[in-house]
Amino acid sequence: MGSVHIEAEPGEVAETILLPGDPLRAKHVADTMLEDVKCFNRVRNMLGFTGTYQGKRVSIMGSGMGMGSTSIYVNELIKMYGVKNLIRVGTCGAIQENLSIGQVILAMSASGDSGANIAYFEGMHFAATADFELLLKAHEAAQRLNIKTHQGSIFSTNTFYDDDPHRWDKWEKHGILGVEMESQILFTLAKRLGAKALSILTVSDNIKTGAVSGHEEREKSYVDMMKIALELA
Numbered sequence: 001m002g003s004v005h006i007e008a009e010p011g012e013v014a015e016t017i018l019l020p021g022d023p024l025r026a027k028h029v030a031d032t033m034l035e036d037v038k039c040f041n042r043v044r045n046m047l048g049f050t051g052t053y054q055g056k057r058v059s060i061m062g063s064g065m066g067m068g069s070t071s072i073y074v075n076e077l078i079k080m081y082g083v084k085n086l087i088r089v090g091t092c093g094a095i096q097e098n099l100s101i102g103q104v105i106l107a108m109s110a111s112g113d114s115g116a117n118i119a120y121f122e123g124m125h126f127a128a129t130a131d132f133e134l135l136l137k138a139h140e141a142a143q144r145l146n147i148k149t150h151q152g153s154i155f156s157t158n159t160f161y162d163d164d165p166h167r168w169d170k171w172e173k174h175g176i177l178g179v180e181m182e183s184q185i186l187f188t189l190a191k192r193l194g195a196k197a198l199s200i201l202t203v204s205d206n207i208k209t210g211a212v213s214g215h216e217e218r219e220k221s222y223v224d225m226m227k228i229a230l231e232l233a
């Protein structure tokens, strides 16, 4: 018996799961980087897989885009499948000029515009932060693998499209490295439900400079990010 949006049987999801936004990215990583892979979810094409990486059991599943979709899967993965470590592996638009395409960010915290958090915390502002142990382990893994990372804060938004060219000026001034669409609710729910969470992001575009990534550099930085995340299994 599965949960509402995941058809896996209990026990089919590993304690540690990687969450890319794109389910086909989950499939690609399962196909190319994991062994003994089994697909545990096809509901809504939100593909999920469990396999092993260097002998350690790990899962990977799409989260979909935005905090609404992410919150559905995070709730079910923790409550119904007992997942303990949730690691987003995604992209962000950088809002600092010195960040270039392909650089890897370890997110320490996520500010954001989650309507769910605004309602839940009744107008107060919860500081959504990554789990320190996962963050530290990811940093150590990156150093071991010789992959340069930037540590800092990010912003999670539910609106990808916006007309205001100065939308991110204040956030840039406060040191936010980049903008994405999932981490604030991931960090908040993990904390509320007793699990650990981290977000590892690659810069896919720079909102300040207008730079966008080509296919090849995107692929290389994705692999770097996945390697760091898989070391956490």
Ligand code: HPA
Binding pocket: 091, 092, 093, 157, 159, 160, 179, 180, 181, 204, 205, 207
């Ligand atoms: N905005 C929101 N999410 C993103 C972006 C962006 O510019 N780039 C990659 N993910």
